[in-house]
Amino acid sequence: MNAIAIKHNDEIIDLQTAKELGFEGEQIHLDNSPEALEVLRHSTAHLMAQAIKSLYPDAEFYVGPTVKEGFYYDFKTSADIGEGDLKKIEKQMLSFAKKKYEIQKYEISMEEAREKFKDDHLKQAVLDMIPDDKVSIYKQGDFEDLCRGPHLPSIGLIRNFKLTKIAGAYLGGDSKNEMLTRIYGIAFADKESLKAHMTMLAEAEKRDHRKIGAQMKLFTFREEVGAGFPIWLPAGGRLRARLENLLFKAHRKRGYEPVRGPEMLRSDLWMTSGHYQNYGENMYFTKIDEIEFGVKPMNCVGHIKVYEDELHSYRDLPIKYFEYGVVHRHELTGALHGLFRVREFTQDDAHIFCRADQIEEQIIEVVDFVDKIMSTFEFDYKMMVSTKPEKAVGDDKVWEVSTQALKNAMDKNNLVYEIDEGGGAFYGPKIDIKITDAIGREWQCGTIQLDFNLPERFKLEYNGEDNDKIQPVMIHRAILGSFERFIGILTEHYAGEFPMFIAPTQVAIIPIADTHKEYAKLLSDKLIDIGADAEIYAKNDSLNKRIRTAEKTKVPMLIIVGDEEVEGKTVAVRDRRTREQYNLSEEEFLTLIQTKINEVNF
RNA sequence: GCCGACAUAGCUCAGUUGGCUAGAGCAGCUGAUUUGUAAUCAGCAGGCCCGGGGUUCAAAUCCUCGUGUCGGCACCA
Known part of the structure; x- marks a missing residue:
């Protein structure tokens, strides 16, 4: 078998480049190794672009990278392209592949590239992102494209591929920009692997919680009720009640007190908390006797009101309130997805009011709690520390201190985490728990958020040793995240075959x-x-x-x-x-x- | 919200280029059968063809505006 590329200093270098620079290294052959697939799929993306260009001559191309399970290409054309056109494009790809065009590479200067693609605004956008003064062009037949590579030596090697979906995608991933057409595809070295992949996708589809939820009569949605408002059916009700009961006991053992706040609270309270200004677009408002109320999107304000009901001593801390809190959030229509994204959901929410010196132990306690539950369900999960977002309340200094406190707690206990820059809540940084579901998708479920801001905004306090007034720290946390999402994930995880302890019927x-x-x-x-x-x-x-x-x-x-x-x-x-x-x-x-x-x- | 697709009985789906009373399987109901480990038989009922407007002699079918769903993007538990 001939090589399709080589590995040089741990980098995949295509033969065109290797020849040009005189590099040598371990050969990569056309098989299903990650390296080979990387090259194959990238070239398949280009072949797709070639086919699209021939079918839609005015098409302009943006970027066409390989991703986890395949590749895509973003482009723009004046023609209307729908799902039905994928077959046509595939056919055209195959006919080009049969011509076995060589893939040639040459380099030009940035200036030349600017001139060459002067009528192509997407290519100009790509060039904007390239810092070098030289760029490479890959050419196959009469089609050429700006690209870094690596590529196959010839498009004749591409045979086993499939275009899987067509979608819209914002230029540069920014919703302020124009929308391009994106076509996703998949390619393998051999026919069997492609077939196996398609079978695997079909199997994954059978686990879809929306499908199983309907079959097992766990939950449903109705058009006349409204998008994103789940209806729990008897079987789902029983399953959910089991989960609620188990979790209730678990909270009691750990010193949490059950409380309950109202579904809606006056808007001035949401202004005090900052939700009105920072989260208002996701909230639902109504008026009662000329006074505006906001339906709660979170439970923290209710719990703050519980805390305020009596005076607290430093001896009483930490105080932990929990509630299966029903919240409403205005999610965008396009985001709704079965039980995974809804507009009304119930969080297993709790707020811990503690002293600054208790932060670390409290966080570790919550992390242990999370681990206990995740391991019971045999879930893989990872933790992400999310830092200050664009829209945020409070001093930068406070943010620094609290973010560092989270990291310290994790580091001291040798807990592994990733950083999600700018992913925090508007009132504080957080540790997010992300579960990997049956099809490998990641879902944010649990969350642990450290908050110095709301205690300040609500002027919360407790009496210290010297009878001085001290501001407590708040930790917001949810472990399942929401019953809706968690049960959706559980359903796919077990493909509906729930273990005895949570099954709707034993x-x-x-x-x-x-x-x-x-x-x-x-x-x-x-x-x-x-x-x-x-x-x-x-x-x-x-x-x-x-x-x-x-x-x-x-x-x-x-x-x-x-x-x-x-x-x-x-x-x-x-x-x-x-x-x-x-x-x-x-x-x-x-x-x-x-x-x-x-x-x-x- | 944006791009693309879709919406027929409780569910899964047929329904020809616009043309007679919109069909099937499962589920449901009634009757017969009383069963020893993955579908007993027979009959009955079930539809504003997602909703509003329009085109046409004629609309489930074509156009349009909504609503909902699906695949992505963006956004998030």
Whole structure:
């Protein structure tokens, strides 16, 4: 097999460049190694551009990089291009590929490039970003493009690719700029890998929480209700209640007190907090008797009012309030996405009011709490320290101190984190917990935010040792983030096959004939007594049909009761996965369920 | 919000170039059957074809404005 590029000083260098500079190094062959795919996909992007240019001669091209799972190219044309045109472009790509044009490289000066692309405003924008005074041009057939490379030696090597989606994208990723057309694609070294990739995508789609949510009747949305307002169905209600109960106990063990603030508060309070000025566009407002109220987008102000209800001593700190707080936020229509992005959601929210010297231990305690829960669900997650955003309240100095405090707490405890510059809340820096979902997407769930600003704005205080008034520090935190998003992620994570301790229904009971219904009901009652939910499948359907129906609900355990079971006070258990059967005495069965439900606590 | 696509029964989908009473499977209801481990049989019911305007002798089908959904971008738990 011939080389398609070489590796020189850990950099992928294409053959064109290697020849020009006389570089030598380890050969890269056309296989599915990350290096080979990088080159292949980049050249496929160019081949796509060539095809687009031939079909839409007025097309101007911006950038066409490789990304995690493929490549894309951003361009602009006066023609209307839709999904239906992807096939046409693919076909054109293939016909060019068959001509096996060599990919040639040459260099010109920045000045020459400016002149060469003088009528192409997108190329000018690309040139703006290049600091060098020389740029390289890659040419295949009569198509040429400004590019840094690396590229294949010939487009004839490109065979196994697919254009996957067409979308709009802002020039330079800035919503103030014009919108370009973006086409995404994927390419592999061989046909089988491409096919496997497409199968994998189809499999991932089957896990989609929106699909499973509908199948399992967890939740729904209705046009007449409004976009972004989820409706929780009975099965979803049961699952959610299990999660809420587990988490409630976990909070109580850690010294949190349940509280509850109102759904809306007067606008002057939101001005004091700064939400009105900094978060107003995401809030919903209404008027009551001529006074403006804001529906809460966060729970902190309510908790501040709880704190203000009595005087506090330094001895009482930290004080921790928690609430399953329902919040409303005006998300843009295009951002809405199943349970992952909604306009009304419930946070597992808490606020810790503490002394400055308690910050570190409190943060570490929360991080431990997060880790306990994430590991219970076997989630991979990472932590990001987010710093001061553009829109922010408070002194830069305060921001510096609090950001450093977060980092110190993490560093001292050898916790690994990344930095998200400018990603903080408007009132303080934060540590975000990002979960990786089933398809590799990252979702922000938990968050730990350090806030010196709201205590200052609300003039919060406690009595110190010398009876002096001292301002407490606030830590805002959520662990799941929101029940909506978290349950969405859980659904995809388990593909709907929830573990016993949170499943909407723990046991499906199938009585063989009407005469066994009574025993089924007795078992169901006993299950409820030990905190499990059961569903009896006693409809006038065949036994086989009812087993099929029950299994399709993804219930963790299915038991069948007939004459033998009623007589011997036993149950016949059917394993969901293996379809194997075994018998348990009623007592063994109940103990097993109880153990499985209780084996998890946070 | 922006770019592109889509919207037919509770669900998944058919419905020809605009043309007779809009179809199917599953789910639901009724009856028969009383079942030992993944679909018993028969019958019935179910639709403002997303909503408003328009074009046309005639609209599920064409145009237009909304609403919602999907894929991205931008924004975020």
